[in-house]
Amino acid sequence: MATIKDVAKEANVSIATVSLVIHKHKRISLPTSQRVNKVIKKLNYHPSRSARGLVSQKTGNIGFILREDHFLRSEAFYTRIFLGTEFEARDYEYYVLLTTIPSGYSDKDRPPRFILEKNVDGIIIAGKVPDSIIRQVERYNLPLVFVDYYPPSNDHSVVLIDNISGGMVATRFLIKLKHKNIGFIAGDISHPSINDRFRGYRMAMENAGLEIFKKSYIIDENDTARENGYNAARKLLKQRNDITAVFACNDAMAIGAIQYFKENSISIPDNVSVIGFDDVEADISFDPTLSTVRVPKYEMGIEVMKLMSDMIKNGKGTKKKVLIPIDLIERNSTAELKIYK
Amino acid sequence: MATIKDVAKEANVSIATVSLVIHKHKRISLPTSQRVNKVIKKLNYHPSRSARGLVSQKTGNIGFILREDHFLRSEAFYTRIFLGTEFEARDYEYYVLLTTIPSGYSDKDRPPRFILEKNVDGIIIAGKVPDSIIRQVERYNLPLVFVDYYPPSNDHSVVLIDNISGGMVATRFLIKLKHKNIGFIAGDISHPSINDRFRGYRMAMENAGLEIFKKSYIIDENDTARENGYNAARKLLKQRNDITAVFACNDAMAIGAIQYFKENSISIPDNVSVIGFDDVEADISFDPTLSTVRVPKYEMGIEVMKLMSDMIKNGKGTKKKVLIPIDLIERNSTAELKIYK
DNA sequence: AAAATTTAGTTAAACGTTTAACTCAATATA
DNA sequence: TATATTGAGTTAAACGTTTAACTAAATTTT
Known part of the structure; x- marks a missing residue:
């Protein structure tokens, strides 16, 4: 050549x-x-990329860091964010190097190879990651953007879902359907996103003048998988059997909850309305199809790449926070409260 | 540094x-x-990667080419293959650069940027792609491996599902359930994988001494999406209303077919058994859960990376064909034929 | 004891670009 | 008319490695 x-x-x-x-x-x-x-x-x-990279100290690559269990899990959540980033990257003439880190990443672990080899011009971190990896990455002084995670040290560029609004929208929707006894179930409550959804729930309830009993929510599950939803539904119903609607912090838990309800002859949505959060693929195959709050994953990926390109061009001074708006998706797991109840 | x-x-x-x-x-x-x-x-x-790459003419990157519509489609089929490749790549100290090409790629289109910039040591092509891109890529004389597609010029390394076996296993399973009038529906029949599944169906039928009427199959749909399954089921039933089992060439079409059956008060699996192929996420959320032939996507990704590493190390002489075995997954969309039928 | 070989390094060229500093001719200014 | 400026390129260094060819000392062979 x-x-x-x-x-x-x-x-x-x-x-x-x-x-x-x-x-x-x-x-x-x-x-x-x-x-x-x-x-x-x-x-x-x-x-040639290599020759160009050597002299200009620009590689044309962006590193994308993801926790291993997020990477492997069957829901395509982070995968779709990645695909959005990847797709947008082409417009900026970047390639995206994906790497995963163990969930238990510690300060002693070595940073991703692409950083050590000086093979990226910037770093995107997707989802919740251990603090230690953030500290590690910060050391190399590369442009750094987070997506779907708000790091404890609040001084970074981030792309986030508007979780508070999402929580409010979902809850307000149930209220509009005349529900008053609305439960909330969640796991991994220390996660900022989950926490914000909970906050949205509480704000909407308060705004509507509805009291929130401590017994109205189950937030002590430590993960947000289906079985946690199943368990949370059981616990919730034991605490308050007059619940008519449940807002689950994500679709997996919502589906788990519905499974519990079904097994106990509680019909959805006739007896209880359930709404989730995320809008994953499974929702439309599930019976009943799940009402939820749509998170535009692909678009988040696009946004984070845009932000990255911005930082590289205009220096790291531009610390932006981008909030991605959500949509309510009404399907068959929610219905207006029956009067006779 | x-x-x-x-x-x-x-x-x-x-x-x-x-x-x-x-x-x-x-x-x-x-x-x-x-x-x-x-x-x-x-x-x-x-x-430094760049410096090393410049002098050694090795980049440490593998290019992964995927058709745009495959990339964007909601089923995580190729995504999971990619993730498998990506994951395995780490063991070989490679990074994977993903790129998509338009479905209508022609000889005049420019090849993926990573080839032009000499930024990859080898190329993986996933899924069916236009011939023109293959010709283009061949020109650059890089190690080349295909996964889930068998290119017309049969002289390349490939990783494939054992589609013929899969087709036979699915069909034999229905036969074991006492079905005799077994229909087959497919789209995109010119695709080698689909064609092989059809072949497997025919072979199993013949081996069991069951005649295949021309009316037993619908293979003229031009795509394999849900609506094609829906339509194929309608056409099939119009041709032969004594069908008791249907083997769909993939899960999407199986789900589409079941939708048609449901809408026409044909109960699954009581009246008709349906089996798909692929084992996509949606299958277990769907009602009834779908019996299918599991395609180990992630493992295919791993295999193709192994093959690639082999070719890079041992020269392009090693042209291997790897057939990935499949499993039958029995769920609730299939049942033994009721005698009274 | 001289010659040949082995060991353990060093020197220097090469990979393919980018870019600051330079040159030389043409044009503008005093 | 001598001098300064502008225009349009060229020269050469630098980026950080790898590796073939070389060297000098130590060891082995004759």
Whole structure:
């Protein structure tokens, strides 16, 4: 394959001129520029990434860090964020290098290889990760953006779902359906996103003048999988058997809860309305199809790449927070409260 | 960050020695090697990808090419293959650069950027792609492996599902359930994988001494989405209303078919058994849960990366074909034929 | 004891770019 | 007319490695 030297020779100029033409430097006259460009096309020349990277200290790559269990889990949540990033990256002429870190990442673990090898121009961290990896990454002083996680040290660029609004929208929707005894179930409550959804729930309830009994919510599950939803539903119903609607902090738990209700002959949505959060693939195959709050995952990926490109171009000073709006998706797991209840 | 020069100075050797130590060259004595390694650790030195890539003409990257509509579709089929590849790549110290190409890729389109920029050591092509991209890629003479697609020019390394076996296993399973009038529905029949599943169906039927009427199958749908399954089921039933079992070429079509059956008060599996192929996420949320042939997507990704590493190490001579075995997954959409029917 | 071989390194070129500093001719300014 | 400025390129250094070719000392062979 052709190198810059071949082009220079063929066009009868120095390699510097070729390089300047490529970068559209104004020092080069139009005729020369045109002549060189013609040769470039003729020889199908493209600058080598490695050579370019070596001298310019830009790799054209963005690192994408994801916790291993997030990466492996069957729901396509972070996968879709990644795909959005990947897709948007093409417009900025970047490639995205994906890597996973163990959930138990500690300060002694070595940072992702792409950082050590100076093979990325910036880093995206998706989802909740251990503090230690953040500290590690910060050391290398690369542009850093978070998506779907709000790190404890609050001074970074982030792309987040508007979880508080989402929590409010879901709860308000149930209220509009005349429900008053609305329960909330969650796991991993220390996660900022989950916490915000809970906050949204409480705010909506208060705004509507509905009291929140301590018995109205179960937030002590330590994970947000289906079985946690199942268990939480059981506990919730034991505490308060007059619940007519449940807002689950995510779809997996909502589906788990519905499974519990079904097994106990509680019909959805006739006896109890259930709404989830996320809008994962399974929702529409599930019976009943799940009402939920849609999280635009792909779009989040796009946004985070945009933000990254911005930081690289305009320096790390631009610390932005982007809140992605959510939509309510009404399906068959929610219904208006029956009067006779 | 430290460079090789810093290490050399600190260890009082030449940079060549440092390099040789890193590559465990036997020309270096043990004491020197140890001393240098200690300095490497102390300075947290790691060779730069770009510099290394420039001189060694190895980038440490593998290109992964996927058709755009495969990339964007909601089923996580190719995504999971990609994740498998990505995960396995870490063991070989590779990164995977993902790129998509338009479905209508033509000879005039420019090849993926990572090829032009000499930024990959090998190429994986996943799923069916236009011939033109294959021709394009072949030109650059890089190690090339296919996964889940068998290119027309049959002289490449490939990782495939054992589709014929899969088709036979599914059909034989229905036969074991006493079904005789077994229908087959498919779309995109020119796709080698689909075609093989059809072949498996026919072989199993013949082996069991069951005749295949032309009316037993619908293979003229041009895609394999849910609505194609829906339509195919309608057409199939119009041709032969004595069908008691249907083997769909993939889960999406199976689900579409079941939807049609449900809407027409044909109960699954009491009136008709349905089995799919792929084992996608939705299957277990669907009602009834779908019996299917499991395709180990993640494992395919792993296999293709292994094959790639092999080709890079041992030269392009090693043209292998790897057939990934499948499993039958029995769920609730299939049942033994009721006698009274 | 001289010659040949082995050991353990070093030197220097090369990989393919980018870019600051330089040159030389043409044009503008005093 | 001599001098300064501008225009359009060229030269050469630098980026951080790898590795073939070389060297000098130590060891082995004759």
